[in-house]
Amino acid sequence: MFKFLKLGVLKKGVQTRDYPRERAPAFDAFLGLPMVDMERCDRCAACVSACPVQAITMLPAEIEISAERCIFCAACVEACPGAMTMGKEFELASLSRDGLKVVYRRG
Amino acid sequence: MSGEGLRSIVRQLPSEVMVRIDRHEIEGRDLRLVIRPDGLVPLAGHLRKELGARLVTLHATDDRALEGCFKLHLVMAPQGMDALVSATAPLGLGEWRYESLTPTINDADWYEREIQDMFGLVAIGHPDPRPLVLHEDWPEGKYPLRKDFLTGERPPRVKGEYHFTKVEGEGVYEIPVGPVHAGVIEPGHFRFSVAGEPIINLEVRLGYVHRGVEKLSESTPYPKGVHLAERISGDNSVAHSTAYCQAVEALASCQVPERAEHIRVVMLELERLYNLFGDIAGIALDTALSVAAACGYLLREKAMNLNECLTGSRLLRSVNVLGGVRKDLTPNDREKVLATMVKLKLEFDDLVTLMLSSPSMMDRVETTGRLTREMAVDLNVVGPAARASGVDRDVRRDHPYAAYGNLNFLVPTQSGGDVAARMRVKMDEVRESFSLIDQALDGMPAGPVRAKLGSVPQGHAACSLVESPRGEIVHWIMAGRGAPARHKVRDASFCNWLAMEQAVLGNIVPDFPLINKSFNLSYAGNDL
Numbered sequence: 001m002f003k004f005l006k007l008g009v010l011k012k013g014v015q016t017r018d019y020p021r022e023r024a025p026a027f028d029a030f031l032g033l034p035m036v037d038m039e040r041c042d043r044c045a046a047c048v049s050a051c052p053v054q055a056i057t058m059l060p061a062e063i064e065i066s067a068e069r070c071i072f073c074a075a076c077v078e079a080c081p082g083a084m085t086m087g088k089e090f091e092l093a094s095l096s097r098d099g100l101k102v103v104y105r106r107g
Numbered sequence: 108m109s110g111e112g113l114r115s116i117v118r119q120l121p122s123e124v125m126v127r128i129d130r131h132e133i134e135g136r137d138l139r140l141v142i143r144p145d146g147l148v149p150l151a152g153h154l155r156k157e158l159g160a161r162l163v164t165l166h167a168t169d170d171r172a173l174e175g176c177f178k179l180h181l182v183m184a185p186q187g188m189d190a191l192v193s194a195t196a197p198l199g200l201g202e203w204r205y206e207s208l209t210p211t212i213n214d215a216d217w218y219e220r221e222i223q224d225m226f227g228l229v230a231i232g233h234p235d236p237r238p239l240v241l242h243e244d245w246p247e248g249k250y251p252l253r254k255d256f257l258t259g260e261r262p263p264r265v266k267g268e269y270h271f272t273k274v275e276g277e278g279v280y281e282i283p284v285g286p287v288h289a290g291v292i293e294p295g296h297f298r299f300s301v302a303g304e305p306i307i308n309l310e311v312r313l314g315y316v317h318r319g320v321e322k323l324s325e326s327t328p329y330p331k332g333v334h335l336a337e338r339i340s341g342d343n344s345v346a347h348s349t350a351y352c353q354a355v356e357a358l359a360s361c362q363v364p365e366r367a368e369h370i371r372v373v374m375l376e377l378e379r380l381y382n383l384f385g386d387i388a389g390i391a392l393d394t395a396l397s398v399a400a401a402c403g404y405l406l407r408e409k410a411m412n413l414n415e416c417l418t419g420s421r422l423l424r425s426v427n428v429l430g431g432v433r434k435d436l437t438p439n440d441r442e443k444v445l446a447t448m449v450k451l452k453l454e455f456d457d458l459v460t461l462m463l464s465s466p467s468m469m470d471r472v473e474t475t476g477r478l479t480r481e482m483a484v485d486l487n488v489v490g491p492a493a494r495a496s497g498v499d500r501d502v503r504r505d506h507p508y509a510a511y512g513n514l515n516f517l518v519p520t521q522s523g524g525d526v527a528a529r530m531r532v533k534m535d536e537v538r539e540s541f542s543l544i545d546q547a548l549d550g551m552p553a554g555p556v557r558a559k560l561g562s563v564p565q566g567h568a569a570c571s572l573v574e575s576p577r578g579e580i581v582h583w584i585m586a587g588r589g590a591p592a593r594h595k596v597r598d599a600s601f602c603n604w605l606a607m608e609q610a611v612l613g614n615i616v617p618d619f620p621l622i623n624k625s626f627n628l629s630y631a632g633n634d635l
Contacts, residue, residue: 010398027419029418030419031418031420031425050330052327052334071338073424074425075330078428
């Protein structure tokens with residue numbers, strides 16, 4: 001009846017991390033919010049047409065990425081591996097809708 | 108071999124079917140027939156009776172723009188053959204009725220109700236013609252999948268009433284449950300009719316998460332459609348995206364590199380693992396065996412963590428692209444998978460021993476929620492639920508795709524059909540998944556991971572079958588201009604919900620959550 005005592009099921013120790021006091025670094029492959037390297041961007045808008053959810057907007061002098069719409073699919077990076085990368089940031093919550101927009105400017 | 112088999116199917120067709128066939132051709136592993144609508148019922152009856160064929164999908168297309176008519180498409184899979192028989196039946200000009208298949212093959216039931224809601228085509232002689240997908244607030248005469256219904260159109264809500272099956276008698280009362288539930292699960296309404304504690308009837312009412320996936324897909328270009336397919340049923344992303352990609356690749360005659368096919372197997376099995384861990388933990392949780400549940404969820408978490416480490420997504424999103432996979436597996440990834448599998452195997456063995464040696468748990472799951480073999484066959488139940496009732500079917504073995512044809516695995520079955528049998532099947536499948544991942548990693552050839560997808564010729568149709576953790580899923584795509592002209596999706600849950608209505612009969616209400624968990628069906632996948 002007490003066979004289960006011999007199994008490893010009761011000796012698990014602490015399995016969680018003291019987040020957020022202890023940081024949780026993202027894996028290398030992690031798909032976070034896309035980031036634009038404005039030095040390399042030639043404003044060809046390939047990322048805008050590749051995005052399946054219209055999360056990327058080309059503004060006159062800048063590029064706006066909406067964390068509200070983004071589904072973290074990496075289609076933009078596929079379309080433009082030169083200037084786009086998937087970020088490692090996962091703490092994207094904001095108290096306002098405007099706070100969910102990330103704007104990239106040159107310089 | 109299958110070509111000869113298919114020719115003999117044609118030869119053996121009875122004359123009443125033969126005279127109604129306008130054209131037949133064999134394309135690869137498919138037999139394609141163009142048949143007059145009045146030939147569908149005898150054809151389906153013959154395939155079922157003589158060849159034990161099961162229904163893969165039954166759906167309609169709106170071809171009024173080009174040919175002035177609606178078409179019905181019936182796809183059946185003869186038993187023991189890696190082949191599909193697809194029949195296309197163009198209805199007459201302006202015709203919107205056809206003879207119901209349900210009295211002949213019972214599993215056509217929900218498909219015909221779905222066609223009625225989405226296309227306004229009526230199956231004459233259907234035993235239960237109530238709406239299935241559309242709810243009572245949807246106006247009459249609006250059929251979402253017709254081409255003249257525009258994407259994004261929002262018809263006004265109307266007042267209406269839905270009639271549940273009435274069960275009456277002394278001491279019989281109804282318990283309505285949902286669509287909002289206590290836990291964070293999907294919405295669905297369950298209407299129990301009970302006499303005391305035992306359930307005498309259950310009616311499941313779904314459709315609350317209908318998002319119009321099939322309609323959306325018609326305006327979504329193929330590369331973006333992969334992302335849509337991933338989101339059909341959240342925890343079956345790889346299965347759905349693989350099915351979508353395979354269908355489009357078949358249309359474009361694109362040969363996926365072998366390495367990509369092996370990576371797809373690894374990802375499909377990783378998906379199965381974390382789903383099955385969750386299912387097994389859920390069964391333990393609902394029998395109040397908390398230690399086992401905690402261990403099971405810990406395993407699931409570890410598996411999902413591995414997913415994130417490999418692909419960047421816990422739910423394995425963005426794994427597939429048309430023509431292959433997005434990201435190669437590096438030698439480092441391979442080591443990581445193998446090391447994690449060793450740990451998971453040991454911990455899983457302990458969990459299984461704990462669960463199977465716990466009398467309080469086994470007492471609760473044995474003989475609970477029994478689904479007989481006859482019922483499972485009759486309703487065309489798929490996946491682990493079918494195998495637990497002794498129906499030996501698995502798409503990975505019967506219609507091999509990706510790299511499954513080169514791998515060795517068993518298809519575990521049980522004969523009990525109760526919660527315990529479903530639990531045991533899932534436990535055995537976890538072990539097969541471990542072995543499949545090992546084999547796929549071992550046999551993985553070097554080379555590219557994606558091929559260029561050529562152009563997708565218009566007008567052709569392709570059907571792709573994949574074994575998701577819940578069972579067989581089907582994606583049927585008819586190519587249009589740069590996007591599907593019609594994309595029919597059938598999730599495993601669409602077949603299995605009716606089985607749950609049967610499995611709960613005679614059980615007490617407190618056992619319902621346990622039975623529900625042992626099937627673990629998807630609401631979103633069913634509703635689309």
